[in-house]
Amino acid sequence: MATMVDVAKLAGVSTSTVSHVVNGTRHVEEETRQRVLKAIEETSYRQDVLARAMRRSRTDTIGLIVSDAGEPAFAEMVRGVEQTAARHGVTLLLANSAEDPEREARAVRTLLERRVDGLILARAAGSTSEALAALGQQDTPVVLMDRMSDLPFDQAGIENAQPTNDLVQHFASQGHRRLLLVAGDIRVSTLRERLESFGEAATAAGLSSLEQLTITAADPKVIEAEIEAALDRREPPTAVIACGTVLAAIALRTLQRRGLRMPDDIAFATFDGFAYSDLFEPRLTTVRQPAFDVGVTAAELLARRLADKSVEPTTVRLMPTIEYRRSSGESPEPNA
Amino acid sequence: MATMVDVAKLAGVSTSTVSHVVNGTRHVEEETRQRVLKAIEETSYRQDVLARAMRRSRTDTIGLIVSDAGEPAFAEMVRGVEQTAARHGVTLLLANSAEDPEREARAVRTLLERRVDGLILARAAGSTSEALAALGQQDTPVVLMDRMSDLPFDQAGIENAQPTNDLVQHFASQGHRRLLLVAGDIRVSTLRERLESFGEAATAAGLSSLEQLTITAADPKVIEAEIEAALDRREPPTAVIACGTVLAAIALRTLQRRGLRMPDDIAFATFDGFAYSDLFEPRLTTVRQPAFDVGVTAAELLARRLADKSVEPTTVRLMPTIEYRRSSGESPEPNA
DNA sequence: CTGAAAGCGCTTACAG
DNA sequence: CTGAAAGCGCTTACAG
Secondary structure, eight states: OOOHHHHHHHHTSOHHHHHHHHHTOSOOOHHHHHHHHHHHHHHTOOOOHHHHHHHHTOOSEEEEEESOTTSHHHHHHHHHHHHHHHHTTOEEEEEEOTTOHHHHHHHHHHHHHTTOSEEEEOOOTTOOHHHHHHHHHSSSOEEEESSOOSSSOEEEEEOOHHHHHHHHHHHHHTTOOOEEEEOOOTTSHHHHHHHHHHHHHHHHTTOOGGGEEEEOOSSHHHHHHHHHHHHHSSSOOSEEEESSHHHHHHHHHHHHHTTOOTTTTOEEEEESOOTTGGGSSSOOEEEEOOHHHHHHHHHHHHHHHHHOTTSOOOEEEEOOEEEOOGGGSSOSSTTO | OOOHHHHHHHHTSOHHHHHHHHHTOSOOOHHHHHHHHHHHHHHTOOOOHHHHHHHHTOOSEEEEEESOTTSHHHHHHHHHHHHHHHHTTOEEEEEEOTTOHHHHHHHHHHHHHTTOSEEEEOOOTTOOHHHHHHHHHSSSOEEEESSOOSSSOEEEEEOOHHHHHHHHHHHHHTTOOOEEEEOOOTTSHHHHHHHHHHHHHHHHTTOOGGGEEEEOOSSHHHHHHHHHHHHHSSSOOSEEEESSHHHHHHHHHHHHHTTOOTTTTOEEEEESOOTTGGGSSSOOEEEEOOHHHHHHHHHHHHHHHHHOTTSOOOEEEEOOEEEOOGGGSSOSSSOO
16 A cells, blocks of 8 residues: 555645645645646556554544344434534544443443543443443533433434323323323333323323333233233223334233224224335324434534634424324324 | 553553553463552553554454344354354454445445454445455455355355255145245345255256246345236236345235245245244244354454464355245145 | 744654 | 663654
8 A cells, every 4th residue: 555655746736735735734736736746647556544543633523322223213314314414524423232231331431431522322231321421421512312311412312202291181081081101111211101191191181190001120920911911901002102112022922812803892092113014904094203313413513612622512302293093093184 | 541651650660560460461470460469459550452453463353344243144144253252262343234335445444544453344235346356465364254255255144056956846846836025135145056956956856947037136126026027928927026124025915915825726835934933823934043153153253364374265155954844835844 | 035943742663 | 580772653742
């Protein structure tokens, strides 16, 4: 590989000049410039970004760690971050924590070691807030995505209260009196928020606490058992809300196994939903988050902080939309 | 950030010694070692991997570019590569081409610029073999994953002839005489191989060429139109094989729209299949590839070449398994 | 408008 | 068993 020295020699200039031509960092006489460009061509010189990064102590690289790149919502967020990073001329290093706090910690370490200029993090469910606080101490900027925290970070996520409330209203207005919320692992902020909003909304809709069933286990086996138990009650729920894709899958399997048909035997709605969801029979009422824009927002927040470390930590929440389908019964909008 | 010089001063040794303690590259008197370790502790020194990489001109990093990280099969391959890379003490840089040759080219450039020691590539459909040939010229090792080439690369993928043949046999033995293969974009090697095997297998099963319908368009709209046209024939196909997830989705939508029930109105099988596929009604007969192991194999091939650049390029093909479900009619195995 | 030179933080022959 | 020093390929004040 040719280096700057080779180019400089061939063009008969100093490496300073080559550097400035390559980076456009100071004026160079047009004729000289052409000579340098030609020498670059001839030597097929390529800038060594590692050496450059080391000298400048910035890498023009940001890191993104997601808890599950396979889920459609996260895949979309990744796309949003990718696109925004590209627009800012920054390369993205991607990592997967697979919802494992240890892998997450390892990924953080690796990315910081590789001197990313900043980090976007969708935390694993079990990730401790001590770990997060520690992250906040070091000086690489961190933006939280999807999963929020009370700590003073830049954050991009979604609004949970309103869609939860809308779903509860939707069911209550159809006369449903006993609702089951499958909330899952409420260490995850989004799930916790949906759980809280559910209680408020259901109470506001006039449901007694006995009529508000909730499942907050983290283990799929336990969740499944609790759904079974709920359905075995003398007065079982008539509508189910799943707070995420995995939870929806568990719930749907259980309903299917029991031969319960949606929406007649039981009404159903879910957050996030499935890829190729139009193939499901019946189609599922789904709270669709603007995942791409969440990714864009996270990346923009990071770009802003990279430009000015002193700005106030900001939390941005985007509003999901609800796609009403047949699984939840009659639609409140002409939208089926 | 503390540097090696800080540590060396504090421990009263040279930076050589610090370096050798950190990397375990030569024996250091135990007492000295302890002093260095203590100094590292006290200064909370962390090795600068960039400086190290630059000096050694290797980064202990490999790059992985996939065409669609969202598809379950690719997600699994990524996991396989990740795990294997971790076992080899190598960090993985991930990139997405989203089936776009230009993004792929950009990702390749970025990763090579960041001096990855090697590259694993699941090529985008439209990626030219000139681009690939050029890649083969430079000296960073490249392993092809899933999508193969005739060029002399290390490659890890799957066997396509046998599962295709098995599916054709499966349908023929049930008396199906007119089969439709939705092959999709046959610039993709896996799809092309399935198409070729289909012809051979169908002919071997005694089907005339008129009874072998194939769709080789790349554009979803065109594929859909051609499926419609096939179903509109006087003698429409009685069984459909989709060669990938996206193709399956298009086909299933069309069948659904026409109210065709599987397997009675039309039999159906697909390669790769869907996430949460157990929620589909009826369950889909699926050629399941050992995607995780494909990832592992690709990473191992790369590790081998990194260790010895002179080994012969090797192609490894792993055998998929077929999960026979209700969508394709009666099962040839006691396999649900 | 351009160049000489220091230095980013490491590794590694070389020498003792 | 350890150290002095060169050098990886750049960038960037400083000087002219």
